[in-house]
Amino acid sequence: MSIEPLLTARGLVKRYGRVTALNQADFDLYPGEILAVIGDNGAGKSSLIKAISGAVTPDEGEIRLDGKPVQFRSPIEARAAGIETVYQNLALSPALSIADNMFLGREIRKPGFMGKWLRMLDRAAMEKRARDKLSELGLMTIQNIGQAVETLSGGQRQGVAVARAAAFGSKMIILDEPTAALGVKESRRVLELILDVKRRGLPIVLISHNMPHVFEVADRIHIHRLGRRLCVIDPKQYTMSDAVAFMTGAKTPPEELIAA
Amino acid sequence: MTDAPANAARPQEFETVLSGSDKTVANFDTQTRTPVEKVQHFLHSNPAAVPLIVLIASLVVFAVLVGGKFFSAFSMTLILQQVAIVGVIGAAQTLVVLTAGIDLSVGAIMVLSSVVMGQFTFRYGLPPVLSILCGFGVGALCGWINGTLVARVKLPPFIVTLGMWQIILATNFLYSANETIRSQDIEAQAPILQLFGDTFKVGNAVFTYGVIAMVLLVLLLWYVLNHTAWGRHVYAIGDDPAAAELAGVRVKHTLVSVYVIAGLICSLGGWLLIGRIGSVSPTAGQFANIESITAVVIGGISLFGGRGSILGMLFGALIVGVFSLGLRLIGTDPQWTYLLIGTLIIVAVAVDQWIRKVAG
Ligand SMILES: Nc1ncnc2c1ncn2[C@@H]1O[C@H](COP(=O)(O)OP(=O)(O)OP(=O)(O)O)[C@@H](O)[C@H]1O
Ligand SMILES: [Mg+2]
Numbered sequence: 001m002s003i004e005p006l007l008t009a010r011g012l013v014k015r016y017g018r019v020t021a022l023n024q025a026d027f028d029l030y031p032g033e034i035l036a037v038i039g040d041n042g043a044g045k046s047s048l049i050k051a052i053s054g055a056v057t058p059d060e061g062e063i064r065l066d067g068k069p070v071q072f073r074s075p076i077e078a079r080a081a082g083i084e085t086v087y088q089n090l091a092l093s094p095a096l097s098i099a100d101n102m103f104l105g106r107e108i109r110k111p112g113f114m115g116k117w118l119r120m121l122d123r124a125a126m127e128k129r130a131r132d133k134l135s136e137l138g139l140m141t142i143q144n145i146g147q148a149v150e151t152l153s154g155g156q157r158q159g160v161a162v163a164r165a166a167a168f169g170s171k172m173i174i175l176d177e178p179t180a181a182l183g184v185k186e187s188r189r190v191l192e193l194i195l196d197v198k199r200r201g202l203p204i205v206l207i208s209h210n211m212p213h214v215f216e217v218a219d220r221i222h223i224h225r226l227g228r229r230l231c232v233i234d235p236k237q238y239t240m241s242d243a244v245a246f247m248t249g250a251k252t253p254p255e256e257l258i259a260a
Numbered sequence: 261m262t263d264a265p266a267n268a269a270r271p272q273e274f275e276t277v278l279s280g281s282d283k284t285v286a287n288f289d290t291q292t293r294t295p296v297e298k299v300q301h302f303l304h305s306n307p308a309a310v311p312l313i314v315l316i317a318s319l320v321v322f323a324v325l326v327g328g329k330f331f332s333a334f335s336m337t338l339i340l341q342q343v344a345i346v347g348v349i350g351a352a353q354t355l356v357v358l359t360a361g362i363d364l365s366v367g368a369i370m371v372l373s374s375v376v377m378g379q380f381t382f383r384y385g386l387p388p389v390l391s392i393l394c395g396f397g398v399g400a401l402c403g404w405i406n407g408t409l410v411a412r413v414k415l416p417p418f419i420v421t422l423g424m425w426q427i428i429l430a431t432n433f434l435y436s437a438n439e440t441i442r443s444q445d446i447e448a449q450a451p452i453l454q455l456f457g458d459t460f461k462v463g464n465a466v467f468t469y470g471v472i473a474m475v476l477l478v479l480l481l482w483y484v485l486n487h488t489a490w491g492r493h494v495y496a497i498g499d500d501p502a503a504a505e506l507a508g509v510r511v512k513h514t515l516v517s518v519y520v521i522a523g524l525i526c527s528l529g530g531w532l533l534i535g536r537i538g539s540v541s542p543t544a545g546q547f548a549n550i551e552s553i554t555a556v557v558i559g560g561i562s563l564f565g566g567r568g569s570i571l572g573m574l575f576g577a578l579i580v581g582v583f584s585l586g587l588r589l590i591g592t593d594p595q596w597t598y599l600l601i602g603t604l605i606i607v608a609v610a611v612d613q614w615i616r617k618v619a620g
Contacts, residue, residue, distance in 0.1 A: 074510075
């Protein structure tokens with residue numbers, strides 16, 4: 001490919017004590033694409049995206065953003081660089097309201113004296129933007145934007161986390177199983193949102209176990225196995241059964257794919 | 261799986277009906293809740309309501325039992341004067357408990373600060389204002405040590421502050437050589453140290469500046485906790501520090517700031533303490549840490565962190581004050597106060613658990 005990748009990772013290693021989560025993993029994300037990452041449970045998908053988003057520091061390896069080496073020491077630094085992530089465990093604060101959660105760490109303050117000197121939060125503005133984002137996602141069953149996240153259903157919580165990432169991502173968005181707990185309608189909305197974000201020109205990393213969804217939206221599919229990238233396939237040239245066979249080790253992918 | 265890749269890039273058949281789905285925000289008839297559920301829900305969204313209700317109820321009970329002598333402006337303001345220091349130290353404790361921590365060293369920091377304020381003035385001849393600033397500096401330093409050990413070295417707050425409690429108290433005795441600075445001397449040479457003991461009257465009500473300072477401090481912290489980003493971060497950290505970190509809160513930095521601010525508030529408590537007892541004594545305020553935890557717990561602030569209101573702490577402190585004065589006016593053995601307060605602590609935690617079931 002002649003286009004330069006937006007983000008590359010080479011030789012990432014992450015060990016948790018004696019468990020190796022990432023074993024010389026590589027990763028490439030190109031501008032404007034939807035990249036699906038699939039793999040068995042425990043293959044190291046979440047560890048991979050956590051290394052990219054600054055949530056964990058890899059023991060070895062190099063990450064480059066726009067060709068320049070980066071080392072995010074915390075998710076805050078990755079977010080500052082425009083990388084927005086929905087983690088598998090969602091990273092929401094149960095006792096805080098939906099709006100407070102969506103704006104945690106980047107709150108809007110009131111204009112003028114109240115905001116500048118008394119540092120007062122602009123609740124109304126945050127609640128309005130939160131409501132707009134949730135409606136865009138079709139999460140109409142959330143009645144009160146000021147309600148605590150712990151009073152939401154599992155799927156509604158997931159919707160809040162996805163809305164947060166979609167509202168703030170400026171360079172790329174990473175979604176770790178964003179539809180695992182969602183209903184039919186809400187999953188569909190998240191897929192539409194993903195396509196929408198792509199139209200805005202942002203690339204997306206989608207981790208999912210739902211093969212129809214993956215094959216529907218992905219431009220390329222990164223197959224992760226035993227802590228490393230096994231191969232990358234084009235969903236138009238392979239079937240779901242091929243993908244499942246590669247990812248479980250039932251079939252070995254062709255040589256030219258492994259080289260890629 | 262036999263699906264050809266060609267037809268993969270299309271929604272599933274069953275998803276096509278979704279275009280007709282409801283587009284309005286859901287709205288339910290909330291009358292379907294039972295009264296008990298409504299109460300539970302109200303208390304869940306208003307964490308200071310339980311202690312406020314208990315406070316009002318205990319005022320009514322003692323007013324009936326003791327009569328007008330109790331329900332006078334004089335005795336009401338006397339209660340305020342007696343809880344001023346617990347209220348201030350309780351405010352510091354509230355901040356730490358909201359982060360799911362506990363601070364056993366608050367009383368020791370308070371006493372050491374008051375000793376520094378006094379000794380720096382009388383031993384080194386520093387201007388009293390400068391000595392007061394030094395007292396605040398010592399409080400901030402103690403808080404910073406606590407915060408760093410908790411946030412960066414990752415030791416449990418209970419252990420850190422248990423150790424610091426002993427260390428600070430020992431430092432306090434070694435430094436002051438167990439020496440008290442007499443009230444008359446302070447009055448003559450550095451009256452500003454006793455500022456918060458000064459009183460003014462509104463009718464029969466007697467206020468000290470210490471009471472005013474305590475109320476203003478609690479209101480200020482209420483504002484900061486509820487209406488600023490820092491306050492929201494304190495709650496988020498107490499709730500789930502890992503999630504807060506992933507969501508973009510600077511957890512370690514915020515935790516250290518919480519302990520430093522708690523230390524500064526304890527120094528303010530030390531200044532109030534001089535006003536209250538008149539002298540500077542290294543043996544004063546022995547029970548401030550336990551009293552502050554009592555106020556926090558009765559005030560409905562969860563020891564698991566992330567839940568509760570600082571106003572609840574103030575009500576909790578006042579409840580203790582009402583019980584102490586009320587029972588004294590009735591003329592019972594003071595042990596009854598401790599017995600009732602002990603019961604109240606256990607009931608408060610039980611109520612907290614019950615309210616939290618709303619979330620489940
Ligand atoms: N915090 C941790 N401490 C210890 N081991 C961990 C930790 N996180 C992940 N691991 C280990 O790393 C390996 C990869 O885990 P990871 O969460 O990346 O898998 P995954 O591909 O996301 O799986 P799933 O599909 O179930 O989400 C697993 O063997 C797991 O036990
Ligand atoms: Mg995972």
